[in-house]
Amino acid sequence: MLPWSAELAGRLEEHIVSSELLRDNPLKDPHERPLLVYVPPGYDDEPGRRYPTVYVITGFTGxxxxxRNRVPYRQPFPETADAVFASGEAPPAIVVFVDAWTAHGGSQYVDSPGTGRYHSYICDEIVPWVDGHYRTLDAPEHRAISGKSSGGYGAMITPMLRPDLFGALATHAGDALFEYCYLPEFPKCVRHLRAYGGDIWRWWEDFNGRASFTKPEDMDLLNVLGMAVCYSARPDGKPELPFDTVTGVLREDVWERWLAWDPVRMVPEYAEAMRSQRAIWIDGGTRDEWFLDVGAQAFRQALLDAGVNENAIHFELFDAAHGGIDYRYPLALGWLCRNIAP
Known part of the structure; x- marks a missing residue:
């Protein structure tokens, strides 16, 4: 395995997609976005053949x-995905790598007055664009979505909201059970904000005026601000934090708006959509710093309580923390492709 490159049996194609839904978004982020599309080996050999698709979305700040990032002794996901198809481990599929980054770190793949219409961008622009440019099987039973962390969160909620588009998912350590993954971070942020007079925007100005992540508070405050701008932005786009930044007292009305986006709590409302899924992969590390293994367990149980067929669910906990679990992605990819193949 060379440390700098590898030959693909398939092909990774680069595109720029112009989004009308993201044009003039609240954060003035680009409305033209890069899109990577992987086509499997043999795609050019059978011009009449159509393929299932797997959409891949990134974690927070991704x-x-x-x-394309390479870490020591590991290959990037496009290469490990290519190996899944080149080996014949799974039926061939088109894999779509979507960009939904924002100036505050991410979109959580929701429509928000604070960030823009990223859920609609994926569902109403990217999916039709891919279907129009590639030989896809244009049906939910042949379309899946996958991600880790915030990407895993997006993979959980997108099929709930749009079962007409997505019929399978894989979530790796996805944000779930918010009282465990988010709430413990709030008192840390209160402590951090003492240096900024309780004003997160003073921190934001400081953060943007120096090298990022050079202060210990940076990731904690970026994360809570990034979530607030997605889950609890006012109609004018200004995010409201779910706690008082000086006393730490929970602002119950704002916190309830966050909880309304918790996948565990969303399942009962979207039970029919989840029962329609052909395949649901759920996993997480047992040492996850944000207790997303616990969230994974709760999500699985919520699905079972909602009547989702247990045979449609692959659930697995493994020895790991939150990071360094990219080796799980091709495992889920192969399993998804076997379940969404025609």
Whole structure:
């Protein structure tokens, strides 16, 4: 395995997609976005053949360029995905790497007055664009979505909201059971904000005026601000934090708006959509710093309580923390492809 490159049996194609839904978004982020599309080996040999698709979305602070990152002794996901198809481990599929980055770190793949219409961008622009440019099987039973962390969160909620588009998902350590993954971070942020007079925008100005992540509070405050701008932005786009930044007292009305987006709590409302899914992969590390293994267990149980067929669910906990679990992605990819193949 060379540390700098690898030959693909398939092909990774680069595109720029102009989004009308993201044009003039609240954060003035680009409305033209990169899109990577992987086509499997043999795609050009059978011009009449159509393929299932798997959409891949990134975690918080991620953008489509991270899929090219190489870490020591591991291959990037496009290469490990290619190996899944080249080996015949799974039926061939088109894999779509979507960019939904924002200036505050991410979109959580929701429509928000604070960030823009990223859920609609994926569902109403990217999916039709891919179907129009590639030989896809244009039906939910042949379309899946996959991601890790915030990407895993997006993979959980997108099929709930749009079962007419997505019929399978894989969530790796996806954000769930918010009282465990988010709430414990709030008192840390209160402590951090003492240095900024309780004003998160003073921190934001400081953060943007220096090298990022050079202060210990940066990731904690970026995360809570990034979530607030997605889950609890006012109609004018200004995010409201779910706690008082000086006393730490929970602002119950704002916190309830966050909880309304918790996948565990969303399942009962969207039970029919989840029962329609052909395949649901759920996993997480047993040492996850945000207790997303616990969230994974709760999500699985919520699905079972909603009447989802247990045979449609692959659930697995494994020895790991939150990071370094990219080796799980091709495992889920192969399993998804076997379940969404025609």
């Amino acid at each position: 953008h489509v360029g991270i899929w």
